[in-house]
Amino acid sequence: MSDLGDTLTAALGAANVLDGTSDAARDLAHDEALAVGHGTPAFVVRPGSTADVVAILDAARATGTPVVARGSGTGLSGGANAPDGAVVVAFDRLTDVVIDDLDHVAVVGPGVTLEQLDAAARAHGLTYPVRPGEQSASLGGTVATNAGGMHAVRYGVTRAHVVGLEAVLADGTVVRAGGRLAKVSAGYDVVQLLTGSEGTLALITEVTVRLQPHLPVRRTVLAPFADLATTTAAVARVVGSGLAPALCEYLDDPTMDAICAAADLSLGVPDEVRARADAYLVVELVGRRADRVEEDLAELGELLTAAGAPDVYVLPEGSARRLVEAREQTFWTIKARGADEIVDVVVPRSVMADFLTAARAAGSRYGSTVLGCGHIGDGNAHLAVFQPDPDALHATLHDVLAAGVALGGAVSGEHGVGRAKAAALAELGDPGALEVVRRVRAALDPHGLLNPGCSVS
Amino acid sequence: MSDLGDTLTAALGAANVLDGTSDAARDLAHDEALAVGHGTPAFVVRPGSTADVVAILDAARATGTPVVARGSGTGLSGGANAPDGAVVVAFDRLTDVVIDDLDHVAVVGPGVTLEQLDAAARAHGLTYPVRPGEQSASLGGTVATNAGGMHAVRYGVTRAHVVGLEAVLADGTVVRAGGRLAKVSAGYDVVQLLTGSEGTLALITEVTVRLQPHLPVRRTVLAPFADLATTTAAVARVVGSGLAPALCEYLDDPTMDAICAAADLSLGVPDEVRARADAYLVVELVGRRADRVEEDLAELGELLTAAGAPDVYVLPEGSARRLVEAREQTFWTIKARGADEIVDVVVPRSVMADFLTAARAAGSRYGSTVLGCGHIGDGNAHLAVFQPDPDALHATLHDVLAAGVALGGAVSGEHGVGRAKAAALAELGDPGALEVVRRVRAALDPHGLLNPGCSVS
Numbered sequence: 001m002s003d004l005g006d007t008l009t010a011a012l013g014a015a016n017v018l019d020g021t022s023d024a025a026r027d028l029a030h031d032e033a034l035a036v037g038h039g040t041p042a043f044v045v046r047p048g049s050t051a052d053v054v055a056i057l058d059a060a061r062a063t064g065t066p067v068v069a070r071g072s073g074t075g076l077s078g079g080a081n082a083p084d085g086a087v088v089v090a091f092d093r094l095t096d097v098v099i100d101d102l103d104h105v106a107v108v109g110p111g112v113t114l115e116q117l118d119a120a121a122r123a124h125g126l127t128y129p130v131r132p133g134e135q136s137a138s139l140g141g142t143v144a145t146n147a148g149g150m151h152a153v154r155y156g157v158t159r160a161h162v163v164g165l166e167a168v169l170a171d172g173t174v175v176r177a178g179g180r181l182a183k184v185s186a187g188y189d190v191v192q193l194l195t196g197s198e199g200t201l202a203l204i205t206e207v208t209v210r211l212q213p214h215l216p217v218r219r220t221v222l223a224p225f226a227d228l229a230t231t232t233a234a235v236a237r238v239v240g241s242g243l244a245p246a247l248c249e250y251l252d253d254p255t256m257d258a259i260c261a262a263a264d265l266s267l268g269v270p271d272e273v274r275a276r277a278d279a280y281l282v283v284e285l286v287g288r289r290a291d292r293v294e295e296d297l298a299e300l301g302e303l304l305t306a307a308g309a310p311d312v313y314v315l316p317e318g319s320a321r322r323l324v325e326a327r328e329q330t331f332w333t334i335k336a337r338g339a340d341e342i343v344d345v346v347v348p349r350s351v352m353a354d355f356l357t358a359a360r361a362a363g364s365r366y367g368s369t370v371l372g373c374g375h376i377g378d379g380n381a382h383l384a385v386f387q388p389d390p391d392a393l394h395a396t397l398h399d400v401l402a403a404g405v406a407l408g409g410a411v412s413g414e415h416g417v418g419r420a421k422a423a424a425l426a427e428l429g430d431p432g433a434l435e436v437v438r439r440v441r442a443a444l445d446p447h448g449l450l451n452p453g454c455s456v457s
Numbered sequence: 458m459s460d461l462g463d464t465l466t467a468a469l470g471a472a473n474v475l476d477g478t479s480d481a482a483r484d485l486a487h488d489e490a491l492a493v494g495h496g497t498p499a500f501v502v503r504p505g506s507t508a509d510v511v512a513i514l515d516a517a518r519a520t521g522t523p524v525v526a527r528g529s530g531t532g533l534s535g536g537a538n539a540p541d542g543a544v545v546v547a548f549d550r551l552t553d554v555v556i557d558d559l560d561h562v563a564v565v566g567p568g569v570t571l572e573q574l575d576a577a578a579r580a581h582g583l584t585y586p587v588r589p590g591e592q593s594a595s596l597g598g599t600v601a602t603n604a605g606g607m608h609a610v611r612y613g614v615t616r617a618h619v620v621g622l623e624a625v626l627a628d629g630t631v632v633r634a635g636g637r638l639a640k641v642s643a644g645y646d647v648v649q650l651l652t653g654s655e656g657t658l659a660l661i662t663e664v665t666v667r668l669q670p671h672l673p674v675r676r677t678v679l680a681p682f683a684d685l686a687t688t689t690a691a692v693a694r695v696v697g698s699g700l701a702p703a704l705c706e707y708l709d710d711p712t713m714d715a716i717c718a719a720a721d722l723s724l725g726v727p728d729e730v731r732a733r734a735d736a737y738l739v740v741e742l743v744g745r746r747a748d749r750v751e752e753d754l755a756e757l758g759e760l761l762t763a764a765g766a767p768d769v770y771v772l773p774e775g776s777a778r779r780l781v782e783a784r785e786q787t788f789w790t791i792k793a794r795g796a797d798e799i800v801d802v803v804v805p806r807s808v809m810a811d812f813l814t815a816a817r818a819a820g821s822r823y824g825s826t827v828l829g830c831g832h833i834g835d836g837n838a839h840l841a842v843f844q845p846d847p848d849a850l851h852a853t854l855h856d857v858l859a860a861g862v863a864l865g866g867a868v869s870g871e872h873g874v875g876r877a878k879a880a881a882l883a884e885l886g887d888p889g890a891l892e893v894v895r896r897v898r899a900a901l902d903p904h905g906l907l908n909p910g911c912s913v914s
Binding site: 100101102103104125126145146147148152153156157159160169173174175176177179180181182183184185186187188189190192193195196197201213215236239240241242288292346347348349350375377378379380408409410411412413414415416417421425429430432433434435436437439440441442443444455456 | 557558559560561582583602603604605609610613614616617626630631632633634636637638639640641642643644645646647649650652653654658670672693696697698699745749803804805806807834835836837865866867868869870871872873874878882886887889890891892893894896897898899900901912913
């Protein structure tokens with residue numbers, strides 16, 4: 001074994017240092033990104049404490065070895081894909097959860113999953129409302145990518161919830177920022193700087209997140225629309241109504257077909273309505289009291305009808321839950337149908353119809369099929385691109401991203417840059433903002449040890 | 458006139474370059490901080506465009522002149538206090554306001570006041586809910602300090618609302634980050650990095666903020682409590698209830714007396730209740746519908762009574778408005794009564810009683826009087842310290858801040874570090890987090906031109 005291996009084994013114990021070529025290590029060298037390659041790491045290590053993380057970084061620095069952080073590996077942009085020879089740091093041993101029901105925060109290890117955290121919060125009448133679509137995602141990973149999901153329209157993305165972090169810089173400095181605090185204005189916001197930094201500035205060893213009161217009542221409606229422009233205009237009215245929906249999702253007709261088939265769902269929409277629908281909105285209301293949610297649901301129905309929906313379908317609870325679950329699983333459904341890439345783009349909510357039209361046109365240009373759904377309340381589209389030819393796929397993806405940026409959007413709303421979009425961001429991002437990012441990265445990781453190749457470099 | 462003066466005049470026109478010793482410039486060389494000195498700037502300049510700001514920074518860089526940004530000058534920490542010979546950049550000419558009622562954002566110049574922005578938003582049925590207590594504060598200033606205020610308990614502090622910025626780095630690079638977007642995960646969040654950076658990283662030339670639906674119904678209750686511990690415990694129940702109060706304020710008995718006297722307010726609380734009250738909570742509920750807010754008010758009343766309030770007083774609308782306005786003006790009331798400093802400290806909400814007890818003890822130690830009020834729903838205390846002796850004042854302030862940090866808090870919840878707390882933060886802040894801040898500052902402003910002496914250096 002190498003010097004690096006000896007040092008890591010001495011620090012963490014042999015059980016927590018896997019050879020990168022071993023079977024056990026193989027699945028830990030990448031995330032779920034469809035179109036991003038990865039190498040073979042030298043080691044996968046499993047720290048059990050902040051001191052272990054410091055020791056790992058000391059060893060990596062001494063040998064000039066790149067370091068890649070990894071949570072549950074559910075990311076979609078290759079942010080956890082290891083270069084050859086890297087040390088992958090898997091956080092699955094750091095799983096403490098402390099719920100503070102006076103300050104309404106949780107202090108958790110980065111390896112805690114969203115499912116574990118929410119279950120712990122629910123025992124106190126609280127909830128952690130971030131739902132990026134995969135509840136096995138780790139807190140550390142969702143903080144690193146600033147994960148979003150369906151509830152962001154009401155509760156905001158991950159960064160809206162993170163109030164404290166402990167992290168270790170490449171040089172071994174332990175940073176503690178924020179805390180069990182509702183607000184702070186004392187020096188730059190290091191918590192916000194590290195959130196969304198995809199393992200390129202520091203390794204996160206503890207996360208403090210805000211919890212919300214659990215709202216027990218939820219009701220869901222489905223509204224078909226004849227075209228995208230009408231759908232988009234309806235969304236502005238839903239979001240501006242003050243009804244504060246917990247989700248406001250868009251699905252195009254083929255995607256709705258696919259998830260209904262995959263989940264064996266029938267939603268009670270007559271065939272003749274389905275035939276005329278180009279898009280669907282799914283809107284969920286939540287609240288403390290059933291009577292109010294029912295009243296609001298009626299108001300929402302009137303609003304959607306006035307906005308052009310031919311009819312509005314209130315879903316029975318079982319169907320609603322299955323539709324939302326099926327929507328959360330869209331990535332897997334679309335992957336199973338052979339999609340070659342899933343793209344995450346965010347644009348101003350008001351131009352979603354223009355963006356989707358431009359994205360379909362980009363697909364036509366290169367013979368690619370572009371289908372999609374998205375968190376339309378947030379202007380966030382997830383597009384499945386079917387195109388087996390690598391060059392045509394690349395050209396399609398490029399034009400889709402460029403169309404989003406040209407409309408005032410960004411190359412990622414919630415999946416992160418990772419390795420999938422590093423080149424696109426370098427090309428399409430604001431040069432001034434990229435300059436800030438590069439300088440900050442160089443200042444905190446001058447030797448480029450942390451996740452090289454990921455995000456802006 | 459100096460070379461610097463000639464260059465600035467050539468770029469901005471003589472009308473927009475004030476000599477720093479002139480009467481017109483005198484009031485522009487500082488903010489409202491009580492215990493922070495300031496120097497005489499070389500010039501006060503008034504840019505009319507981003508290009509003007511670039512020209513100012515070019516001229517400052519060429520001559521090694523420090524640059525201090527200034528909004529309305531309503532800050533309380535000396536962040537806009539000019540060192541001798543500095544160029545003060547006053548943003549009162551950059552006052553464009555564009556309301557986008559589809560994306561629910563406003564794009565505004567940094568010189569726009571909160572009052573102007575909210576009025577413009579209200580014309581579209583929307584609101585900008587940040588209320589730091591002074592509606593003449595500028596957007597640029599509130600972004601620079603990450604201002605909070607009474608509504609933060611429901612809506613969050615300024616950083617929760619800022620979604621896009623244009624800014625100019627010390628080297629003249631123009632940075633555009635974020636946009637009319639509900640979410641983004643594409644490189645580090647430069648918007649969040651610059652928000653709260655107090656003019657030390659860049660000069661902000663445009664701000665994009667999220668707007669909220671205006672909620673027309675508001676009702677306010679006042680609840681006296683016998684002691685601090687009971688008050689604090691009640692707050693956790695109010696915040697955890699799901700009633701989502703728009704404000705949850707604490708006032709100690711002397712502060713309540715002072716603001717009632719200053720505003721000539723009688724709140725209908727019997728003398729014998731006042732006599733036994735050590736603290737008061739003021740809680741405001743807001744909503745779309747009067748019937749629901751009334752129901753919620755009844756629930757809130759029961760909750761506060763169960764939590765130990767001997768009685769709960771629903772305030773008539775006029776009294777409620779005047780109480781909230783008087784609470785917003787507490788700084789001026791307390792200043793008029795001779796307070797020597799107002800301190801802003803944030804702690805975990807659950808330890809507010811411990812913190813206030815420790816702060817009073819620190820006062821006793823040095824013969825100082827410490828009174829206060831605060832955004833208790835956020836764990837954010839504003840304490841007035843009466844102590845004419847400078848050494849005893851300094852010792853009191855130090856011990857108050859140290860007590861807050863020891864309880865897991867921070868030296869500023871919403872006023873910013875400025876010059877008032879730079880030394881305290883350097884002493885009491887987390888060394889790792891300070892190291893991150895110092896490296897970022899040096900990376901973006903290597904020659905230290907931007908607001909030297911302010912915040913972490």
